[in-house]
Amino acid sequence: MTDRIPGFSTLAVHAGAQPDPTTGARATPIYQTTSFVFNDADHAASLFGLQAFGNIYTRIGNPTNAVLEERVAALEGGTAALAVASGHAAQVIVLQQLLTPGDEFIAARKLYGGSINQFTHAFKSFGWNVVWADPDDITTFERAVSPRTKAIFIESIANPGGSITDIEAIAAIARSAGVPLIVDNTLASPYLIRPIDHGADIVVHSLTKFLGGHGNSLGGIIVDAGTFDWSKDNKYPMLNEPRPEYHGIRIQETFGNFAFAIACRVLGLRDLGPALSPFNAFLILTGIETLPLRMQKHCDNAKAVAEFLAGHPAVASVSYAGLPGDKYNNLARKYAPKGAGAVFTFNLKGGYEAGVNLVSNLQLFSHLANVGDTRSLVIHPASTTHSQLDDAAKIKAGAGPDVVRLSIGIEDKEDLIADLDQALKA
Ligand SMILES: *Cc1c(COP(=O)(O)O)cnc(C)c1O
Numbered sequence: 001m002t003d004r005i006p007g008f009s010t011l012a013v014h015a016g017a018q019p020d021p022t023t024g025a026r027a028t029p030i031y032q033t034t035s036f037v038f039n040d041a042d043h044a045a046s047l048f049g050l051q052a053f054g055n056i057y058t059r060i061g062n063p064t065n066a067v068l069e070e071r072v073a074a075l076e077g078g079t080a081a082l083a084v085a086s087g088h089a090a091q092v093i094v095l096q097q098l099l100t101p102g103d104e105f106i107a108a109r110k111l112y113g114g115s116i117n118q119f120t121h122a123f124k125s126f127g128w129n130v131v132w133a134d135p136d137d138i139t140t141f142e143r144a145v146s147p148r149t150k151a152i153f154i155e156s157i158a159n160p161g162g163s164i165t166d167i168e169a170i171a172a173i174a175r176s177a178g179v180p181l182i183v184d185n186t187l188a189s190p191y192l193i194r195p196i197d198h199g200a201d202i203v204v205h206s207l208t209k210f211l212g213g214h215g216n217s218l219g220g221i222i223v224d225a226g227t228f229d230w231s232k233d234n235k236y237p238m239l240n241e242p243r244p245e246y247h248g249i250r251i252q253e254t255f256g257n258f259a260f261a262i263a264c265r266v267l268g269l270r271d272l273g274p275a276l277s278p279f280n281a282f283l284i285l286t287g288i289e290t291l292p293l294r295m296q297k298h299c300d301n302a303k304a305v306a307e308f309l310a311g312h313p314a315v316a317s318v319s320y321a322g323l324p325g326d327k328y329n330n331l332a333r334k335y336a337p338k339g340a341g342a343v344f345t346f347n348l349k350g351g352y353e354a355g356v357n358l359v360s361n362l363q364l365f366s367h368l369a370n371v372g373d374t375r376s377l378v379i380h381p382a383s384t385t386h387s388q389l390d391d392a393a394k395i396k397a398g399a400g401p402d403v404v405r406l407s408i409g410i411e412d413k414e415d416l417i418a419d420l421d422q423a424l425k426a
Pocket of ligand 1: 209
């Protein structure tokens with residue numbers, strides 16, 4: 001190889017992978033094993049003491065998963081990554097390194113419905129208090145900062161409306177508050193937006209969506225930007241204080257610019273346990289090889305469908321940041337110039353009932369609760385993903401009664417438009 005820095009598509013195919021040293025297998029093998037034999041007693045002791053890197057037990061790490069971790073770290077421009085069983089598992093592990101009971105974190109109000117639930121209910125039972133802010137009014141983030149704030153959490157492209165978040169403005173607030181900015185980059189994928197380039201300290205993904213891309217495997221990942229100083233003011237004791245479970249080592253001092261990824265693995269994943277199956281890691285890695293091709297097609301199709309809907313008489317409005325004149329079009333041009341993603345919403349003139357009818361009449365679109373599949377998907381958030389919120393909270397989350405969410409797949413756009421056209425007429 002020359003010393004050229006490989007481009008994104010090359011990294012998507014190659015980063016982290018080599019022919020298998022034992023067999024020459026070119027695709028990354030599935031190391032479907034729970035545990036790994038030590039060379040000798042000293043090797044075993046050094047692995048357990050974190051003095052050497054290596055495989056011990058698949059809950060803590062696995063060679064197939066390691067390729068996935070290296071690949072996503074490369075695509076996101078981070079120093080290291082940790083793959084876990086789901087996007088939600090990634091979120092728990094990240095915050096567990098940062099918050100102690102009674103602490104707060106600020107989260108954008110526009111989030112995946114499952115994250116709103118997780119933050120509101122499950123995290124409350126851990127004593128982690130979410131303080132909501134409005135990504136359309138950056139000053140709400142500034143005002144939400146308190147001495148107990150430990151992190152800020154946003155989505156780059158936000159669910160369900162596909163709005164684009166001003167990552168740099170919020171990163172500046174995180175910096176002046178002395179807390180890390182965590183960006184859920186699931187809907188954008190690193191092909192469209194690389195949050196670390198805009199000041200994010202930690203990136204999380206649901207690999208279940210565009211990265212895996214085929215609707216066949218759950219997975220999540222945490223990417224460490226390596227940018228944050230965890231020792232300042234001893235605000236993050238998990239990373240900064242001697243760890244009794246590892247002979248008193250300090251994670252930040254020992255591991256430097258990948259300390260956060262290490263903490264997530266050896267304190268979070270080891271003890272909480274949501275390990276990713278190597279089989280899922282293999283499927284997700286295979287998906288990532290075509291990420292640039294798929295993502296561009298997803299975006300081009302989404303734009304064509306959004307344009308069609310914007311001109312349809314049954315449609316009151318379309319919220320797609322890729323449309324000129326959309327509220328988020330300027331942010332889309334800045335942060336996601338290749339395309340504004342494939343998930344967006346539109347409002348039906350007929351309200352709740354029209355939304356329920358539409359999802360029943362579509363044939364090519366699948367009515368289900370997922371996004372980022374090769375197939376086109378549809379859901380009516382008010383009667384499903386966001387049904388547990390009250391009406392005001394639904395509207396604030398972009399999931400009012402007349403809203404339908406689409407996740408546009410990679411089929412022929414003419415077929416998608418024809419299906420929507422017949423269902424809107426029915
Ligand atoms: C799906 C999703 C999650 C949760 O991921 P799982 O893999 O389902 O646990 C988190 N954030 C966003 C934006 C999502 O779309």
